[in-house]
Amino acid sequence: MPRRIPGAHFARNLVTRRTLLFQLVKRDFHQRYVGSAAGWLWGLIHPLVLLGVYTYIFSICLKTPPPAGSGTDSYAIYLFAGMLPWLLFSDTVQRASGSIVEASNLVTKTMFPSEIVPVSIFLSSMISHLLTVLLFLVIAGLLAGHVSGMAALLPLFILLVGLLAVGIGWIVAALQVYLRDTAQVVAVVLTLWMWITPIMIVESQIPDRLRFVLVANPMFYIVRVYRQVLLRNAMPSLRDLAMASAFSIVAFVLGGLFFRHMKRGFADVL
Numbered sequence: 001m002p003r004r005i006p007g008a009h010f011a012r013n014l015v016t017r018r019t020l021l022f023q024l025v026k027r028d029f030h031q032r033y034v035g036s037a038a039g040w041l042w043g044l045i046h047p048l049v050l051l052g053v054y055t056y057i058f059s060i061c062l063k064t065p066p067p068a069g070s071g072t073d074s075y076a077i078y079l080f081a082g083m084l085p086w087l088l089f090s091d092t093v094q095r096a097s098g099s100i101v102e103a104s105n106l107v108t109k110t111m112f113p114s115e116i117v118p119v120s121i122f123l124s125s126m127i128s129h130l131l132t133v134l135l136f137l138v139i140a141g142l143l144a145g146h147v148s149g150m151a152a153l154l155p156l157f158i159l160l161v162g163l164l165a166v167g168i169g170w171i172v173a174a175l176q177v178y179l180r181d182t183a184q185v186v187a188v189v190l191t192l193w194m195w196i197t198p199i200m201i202v203e204s205q206i207p208d209r210l211r212f213v214l215v216a217n218p219m220f221y222i223v224r225v226y227r228q229v230l231l232r233n234a235m236p237s238l239r240d241l242a243m244a245s246a247f248s249i250v251a252f253v254l255g256g257l258f259f260r261h262m263k264r265g266f267a268d269v270l
Helices: 006-033 038-062 075-097 116-144 148-177 181-197 209-216 219-230 238-269
Strands: none
Touching: 006 116, 038 075, 038 116, 038 209, 075 116, 075 148, 075 181, 116 148, 116 219, 148 181, 148 219, 148 238, 219 238
16 A cells, blocks of 8 residues: 655645635635626726715815825825725625635535635635725826835735734634624624724824724724825834734734634534
């Protein structure tokens, strides 16, 4: 009987998971736009409409100025730059919360690696995110007359968003299997989370007694990093990078351990 080679078995397993992940991402991205005439162009239409609404409300009606030193004269652009990472994060976490239940026909199969389902959700959302970032760079470039060179660092920050979102996504996806109200709770928490993140409000407007909310909020650092890169064409501070990295890595590790523990009972519940 031929002896198994551990390295060869690991390589085959890795290739299989990559293939499964690719197919899941492809299926998820296709299902989001299946049957629509515009197809993937909706990934550009939605943020374009959102930017138009921001411009009308804050720049035309309210005439809200961006904070000093923000790197732009348009509050709508300032607001949209902060919304970019949030949209990717919230979309991933919200859709990941029900992903295991929705893929129960696959998850209940013995050899199916269920942990890749939330990962595929993030990668699918990332495609739309990249289209939105490209749209933002074009519009901001037309208004400012130049494009931020620091935008080349965005893949690193997208990775941090991914680690954070997938880590939390694993936790809520596993909980949803056992507690079917989890997805509804996630929607409420994400709404609250958005409003305590300095996206529509300015950091300086938050009272000193509530500053601890910012310190404990990983999206605060990620939003600030995005704005520094996209609007000020500046290298983010090491503190912001360190805090964002620490939160993202911890969330990814804890989420992975939690999901690995909880997945043992998925087949029985689903």
